Amino acid sequence: MNKSFSILAAAESAHSPVVPQPAEIIVGLVAFTILFLLLRAKAVPKFEAAYKARTDAIQGGMERAEKAQLEAENALRSYTAQLAEARGEAQKLREEARVEGAEIIEQMRTTAQEEAARITAAARAAIEAERQQALNSLVSEVGSIATALASKIVGESLDDQVRQSRVVERFLSDLESNSEAKK
Amino acid sequence: MSLLLAKADSGFTPPSAADFEFQPIFGNSIYFTKPVFMVFLSVIVISVFFITSARKAAILPSRMQFAGESVYGFVRKTIGEEVIGPEFMRFMPFLFSIFTFVLVNNLFGIFPLLQFPTMSRIGFPISITICTYLVYHFVSVKHKGLLSYLKEICFMPGIPKPVYLILTPVEIATYFITRPLTLAMRLFANMFAGHLLLLIFTLGGEYLLHSGLIFKFMSLFSFGFAIGLTFFEFGIQCLQAYIFTLLSALYIAGALADEH
Numbered sequence: 001m002n003k004s005f006s007i008l009a010a011a012e013s014a015h016s017p018v019v020p021q022p023a024e025i026i027v028g029l030v031a032f033t034i035l036f037l038l039l040r041a042k043a044v045p046k047f048e049a050a051y052k053a054r055t056d057a058i059q060g061g062m063e064r065a066e067k068a069q070l071e072a073e074n075a076l077r078s079y080t081a082q083l084a085e086a087r088g089e090a091q092k093l094r095e096e097a098r099v100e101g102a103e104i105i106e107q108m109r110t111t112a113q114e115e116a117a118r119i120t121a122a123a124r125a126a127i128e129a130e131r132q133q134a135l136n137s138l139v140s141e142v143g144s145i146a147t148a149l150a151s152k153i154v155g156e157s158l159d160d161q162v163r164q165s166r167v168v169e170r171f172l173s174d175l176e177s178n179s180e181a182k183k
Numbered sequence: 184m185s186l187l188l189a190k191a192d193s194g195f196t197p198p199s200a201a202d203f204e205f206q207p208i209f210g211n212s213i214y215f216t217k218p219v220f221m222v223f224l225s226v227i228v229i230s231v232f233f234i235t236s237a238r239k240a241a242i243l244p245s246r247m248q249f250a251g252e253s254v255y256g257f258v259r260k261t262i263g264e265e266v267i268g269p270e271f272m273r274f275m276p277f278l279f280s281i282f283t284f285v286l287v288n289n290l291f292g293i294f295p296l297l298q299f300p301t302m303s304r305i306g307f308p309i310s311i312t313i314c315t316y317l318v319y320h321f322v323s324v325k326h327k328g329l330l331s332y333l334k335e336i337c338f339m340p341g342i343p344k345p346v347y348l349i350l351t352p353v354e355i356a357t358y359f360i361t362r363p364l365t366l367a368m369r370l371f372a373n374m375f376a377g378h379l380l381l382l383i384f385t386l387g388g389e390y391l392l393h394s395g396l397i398f399k400f401m402s403l404f405s406f407g408f409a410i411g412l413t414f415f416e417f418g419i420q421c422l423q424a425y426i427f428t429l430l431s432a433l434y435i436a437g438a439l440a441d442e443h
Contacts, residue, residue: 017200017305017375018368023213024306025313031222032311035284038230040276046237047255048272050244057242 143175195390198382203303203375218304221297225287233283258282258428266432267439274435277318281311282428285370289420292378293413300420303374305367308427312367315431320358323438366430373423377416384409 015021150168205216213219236251244252258279263271285302292300302308323332336358337351388405391398 015200015204017203017303018371020306020309021213021304022306024218024304025310027214027219027222028307028310029313031226032280032284032314035226035229036276036280036314038226039233039280039283042230043233043237043251043255044276044279046234046240047252047259048275050237050240050242050248050252051256053240054242 139175139178143172146175147172195387198379198386202382203378217299218301218307221291221299221301222288222307224297225284225291225301229283229287254283255279262425262428262432266429267436270439271432274318274432277314278428278432281315281431282424284311285427286421286424289374289424290417292374292381292420293416300374300378302370302423303378305371308367308370311427312363315366315434316363319431319434319438322435326439327441362430362434366427370423370427373419377412377419380412381409381416384412 150172205218207213207215208217208220209215233251233255236245236247237255239245239248241248259271259275262278262282263275267274288301288307290300291297292303327335336354338347339350339354342350384405388402388409391402391405394402
């Protein structure tokens with residue numbers, strides 16, 4: 001109590017701390033006004049600009065990220081679809097190739113068979129021709145052999161029967177005419 | 184305190200309001216005292232710091248820009264947006280100036296070498312209060328019109344008539360006397376008392392140091408207390424800057440509100 005009284009007394013003796021000095025009010029007003037004008041002109045707009053830029057950047061970034069994600073999802077979907085399509089395509093191609101291969105094999109088999117048949121036929125024809133040739137030569141040979149045989153037979157039993165001779169003669173002429181016609 | 188005085192005998196002169204009086208640094212003009220210089224110093228410090236930190240306005244802030252933005256963002260969000268609402272942008276330069284001006288001048292109180300809170304000279308709180316006072320009355324008149332503003336103060340709507348007998352003087356006193364008076368006084372008194380406390384423990388400790396051996400030991404406690412109180416003062420200085428700005432914003436918000 002004493003103490004506070006002494007403070008008050010001291011305050012009154014000097015200058016009461018609650019009584020303002022006009023000079024200080026003026027200084028305060030001037031200083032505050034300067035500060036206010038400076039901050040209003042140079043600091044606050046800049047801070048707001050930075051805030052706005054940052055907000056825009058963050059929002060823009062998020063939008064871009066969303067868009068990118070959407071794009072990525074779309075791409076993935078289309079890739080998956082394409083992959084499935086490609087798989088189907090490959091399956092189809094394989095199937096086709098198999099069918100085609102089977103067809104080719106079939107075709108080749110047919111061709112081979114035809115070829116074989118042709119070769120067989122040709123061979124058969126050649127054999128036939130050769131047989132014919134052999135037959136022809138056989139006929140001529142048979143003729144000569146027969147003639148030879150006959151001459152032998154005729155030589156040995158010429159005086160036996162004249163009739164027989166005539167038969168042989170006729171036979172030979174027949175044979176001859178036959179071979180003549182063949183030629 | 185009385186204990187301290189008892190120990191100190193009659194040799195100790197306690198700090199008093201006289202310690203808040205400053206002689207002119209040169210000449211004998213009242214405009215060249217330490218507090219006046221400090222006020223202008225605060226204007227320089229604040230404007231240089233915030234203008235340089237805001238200059239680039241980069242999306243990715245430098246450390247300095249981040250520091251400046253943190254302070255600005257604090258005032259913007261907790262005081263501007265939350266108290267005033269959608270129209271707060273118009274008042275941001277004003278609120279930001281008040282906050283930084285009061286804060287820096289308060290912090291001078293514990294800043295080495297300066298060590299005097301400018302706001303403990305009542306003239307400075309009064310000058311800011313005058314600004315707030317003018318602003319909120321001006322906004323009210325502009326927003327509501329002079330007559331309906333006075334009518335709202337004198338006859339608050341939705342109150343039974345006899346109550347006006349008491350309420351009207353109270354309302355008038357609130358708007359025109361109590362608000363500015365408490366606004367200025369609160370800041371001044373907090374800074375004044377805080378500085379006085381620090382002075383008592385520091386000067387007391389110093390005095391004890393020059394006394395007998397036991398008292399030298401006691402002075403440790405006194406200095407320790409002064410250091411502890413310095414941290415405490417730091418909190419109060421920040422808080423008072425916040426409260427002053429918050430109340431200014433509240434008065435402006437009241438001026439913008441349509442009805443009570």
